[in-house]
Amino acid sequence: MCLKIKKNKIMKKIFNFILIAALTGSFVTLFSCSDEYLEKEPPGSAAGTVMESSEGIEALLIGTYSSVQGQQRFGGALGTDWTYGGGASDDCYKGTSTGDQNNFNAVERYEALPSNAYMSNRWQDCYDGVARSNLTLEFLWTVQGGDNPIDDARATVVEAEAKFLRAWFHFKATRVFWKIPYVKTQTELGETLPEEVPNDSEGWDDIEADLQYAIDNLPETSPLGEVGRATKYAAMAVKAHAHMYQNELSSAKPLLDEIINSNVFSLVDNYNDNFDMTTENNAESIFEIQAATSGSNHSALVLAGPCMHQSGPAGLGWGFYQPSQNLFEAFQVSDEGLPVLDVADREPLAHDMGVASSVAFTPTDHFLDPRVDWTISRRGIDFLGWGICEGASWIRQQDNGGPYMTKKFMHKAENQSLNAYGRGFDNGKNFRAIRYGHILLWRAEVAVEENELDYARQLVNMIRERAKGSDVVMGKVSTTVFDGNEIVVDWTQPAANYKVEPYPVGAVAFATQEEARKAVRLEERLEFATEGMRFFDLRRWGIIADVLNAYIAEDVKFRTFLTGAVFNSEEDDYWPLPESQLDLQDVLQQDPAYQ
Template sequence: MKKLSILMVIVFLLTMSYSCSEEFLTKEPPGSTSENVFYDATGIDALLIGTYAMVGGSSLWEISWGASIQNWTYGSAASDDAYKGSEEGDQTPVNDIERWQVQTTNGYPSNKWQWAFGMGVDRANKTIKVINKTEEDGTITADEATQFRAQARFLRALFYFEARLVFGDYIPILDENTEDPSLVTNVNADGAVLKFITDDLAYAASNLPASQAQVGRATKYAAMALAARAYLQDLKYSEAEALLDQIIASGKFTLVPDFMDNFNIETNNNEESIFEIQANVNDINESLNAEMGIGLNWPHGGDIGMCCGFHQPSQNLFNAYKVDANGLPMFDTFNDTDLANDAGIGSDETFVPTDHALDPRVDHTLSRRGIPYKDWGINRGNAWVRKQTDGGPYLPVAKPFFKKSERFSLSTTTGWQTGINANNYRYLRYTHVILWKAECAAARGDLETARTYVNMIRQRAKDSDVVMGKVLITKLPPEAYPWGIGSSDADYLTGGDVDWTQPAANYQIGLYTSFADANAAMEAVQWEQRLEFATEGMRFFDLRRWDDLPNQIGGKSMAEILNGFATADLRVRPSFLSGANFSDNDKYMPIPQNQLDQQVGVLEQRPEYK
């Protein structure tokens, strides 16, 4: 797919008729390239590449922050995983998403709608129309048409799945035969949107190959995994498990040895990846072939400052990595007291990190003061955070970031979003399959299968490399960068004020020996999904679907979880979430007002926003 993304800009220019305007309903601009040039196999493949390009929002940084495929706003900052970060006065629409106070005029949901329908679905549908016409004309064979069509329908399903995550079932169903999208309502029969998504994915799974010559293209297993996740949103466990079992039985995928292999550039497209969104840098100006939707989410302050300090992990998430004497999560008491943080403590003042036992995934997921941060240096805390009172004490999420040794070769050399890099986004990976299988087993009361699959992930975490290097100093003034007073980059893993023979923190992790009942199994599964997928844009959506389980989330409702988080958060950020209150009316984003204004009497607002 990297070769595909290099071509993306050329294809984008050729396919300008594929919805380039700001609105969902578009008019073809004067001088647009006619579809006629695409009526052969080469042209159709170019159209498909253009549709793939939209998945990551390439070349669309103006709207991509609200449309990000990584859902850092709707899935992460809206949950207990993370804060918006940065400063309260920057990107203010996200303040309302974080505080569950979204208005119908908020520009971020509007961006997501525009991306999903005006760009993604529209491109997929127009591509399918060209495929059908070219097959009718005999220019391509039936087999070629089927392969092209299967990819296009996978992509259409992906855009619909993403739209449904954010807006629920109040979205218009548009296919290649829709003559006038402006006349299509977004009020649908129960189950109609899910059926539309899974029908597309069933067709894709039946016709796509098990692997593709070019990485980044959809396969049958990608279609199965996405369909399983779509079913899980409605807790349709039997339908999801049947697909997950096929993926597992295929033997096609394995867990990579190290947890961080899913987040390092050098291990892109590994044996765990099922569908990976490709990223290129420095092939065009501003590296627009990378994932622009998280272009704001890089460290902002101090020695490694870039842009712009958004998407900072929460104190609640840090606390969630506490473990008990057996190395297991502390389900009921994890957030009673906060692990030590340096909120309000200057970098040149004394601060001692916690010695509490922690799940080793913690310091790969968030970066905190006094712990080595990749190969960049000792995290200096306050001086590296844009504004602690607004964004909390932790750096922007660590998983998508790159190493200092990769700067300017695998990160962008142009543009102002200087953290943009070549790290792919593992949209679907085998870890998802394993933990979703565990969830399905727990739901039907198969405690041993649930335990086996949860322990597979915990064992991998136990066997993975931990963050090494016990920092020996408690004051971190500017001259302590990177590895202590008088140090240099050459001291990484060898010297400075760091004992590189010791782990950076007290890491411990244990395996489950048994589950008392199905509720205990489900709670363990829910916790494992949070710890493994933290800050990856899934948490809010998981809480929402689990809210419909008999025992909800460990016996608590989604509202109890999030409102408890907001109350406890006042210990770290005394004012940011003050007065914030989550209710069931906040589970979905509103239909954007600008879309309602274009289709008066056709589109309807979600009931909770009327």
């Protein structure tokens, strides 16, 4: 059997499992009657001969990029990791109402079983992306071995893009599951079929190999000049992150240094520019997941609608993904404008849990890091221009999800016109998956472990100086009761008592490694709060059980949902492989914690 025939059979098999949604209209060809009719591909089909072209390869690659955000809103959570990285951590609650999305309840309480549908959702989203990546590679190699190959330079970049994406999807799988199969193309696997690949490792070696190919062959700027495509620096950043996950800091260091020393990236002036639709793909963005809407369709992040307020003028969404009281209190600062590193030293902050909007409530006047009100929607503070949040009347079920909502995934009221599809539930807001801030703080982690404490302080201060110089949320509200009467706002004043300062030379926080670790880790939490990183960071730092069990002990005093929940680091640090997949593939082994 010739290689081309073998490949076409493999491709046909893969087509049965995935939908190539990004194919352009150029592949729909109308045929007139002729002697060659029976030799032509059916109209509108994505047949192999159609795909074996430059246009076909590019369309397949775009289809692979389109899978980066995932398809499943809750259990997949592929683009933002909000379910597993945020909702399962001390950053956020599932939110919404008690009985809504019960599978999420099990994730939040660390009680998910192999039969939980979320496990299948995550697996499906990850390996759909893997299949698309491999399909792109197989077709590329077929074209390059045929009579009409595409330009060699472009072919090399396409392969690098596809391998970057393949590594990305496997990375997303290994964040959630104990061990994974690293599925390559049939050409690479030889006689082993994809379904026969065992999950005998975390996949790191193959992830790093694919990323190294991408580093070696991707340009420094976006291929074809199109934002959203992977670059050399994106591959370097993801590989550095992979090393951070494995506690291989010495391997992450040169990658991080090269990105920093390139002078290609910089922190944008305003923190909230990283969450604004009008400042996307900016100087800070290293790998950004693209979203868009049109009058008839959308390619929105699947988190956008679920995490919006359900009521009020911004009530376009379902009320999921509510920040915790623990996260809110982490934003408090000392009189000097410095973070309070130890949870035990933080003061309880006023909240409106259990307080009706029609009952008087005065928000805390404690000094707060201004990033808090670009991250958390709370009573008495303007919600992105949609109006002053009135508290409980805007919250779907406050006693279940608490009094707060997230802000980073909702668009500003002034940008509603940019969301042409529907009412704005599926908005066109991008997600900065990796930005320069990540690089600086990961490098600060490395500096701490190498006992370069003052360099770590300088890196952290770059983040804090940006926070200090950023725009703050404006609008000082004097109204304490929201009963339908006029809300009194002084728009010339900041909304709250904001203060943030860099760590001075000789700061106690950087006097020892132990204190410096706390300072860097807290800065990462504040800078990237609700962005799907927290659970995974706690796990790689080796402090997850202590932090989450302490969090549970305090949170049950605030709401009852976590009563009886326990985090066991030997059982709950990963989620189980889906039972449905184990039934299909005998070669897969379940995480011993779930056997």
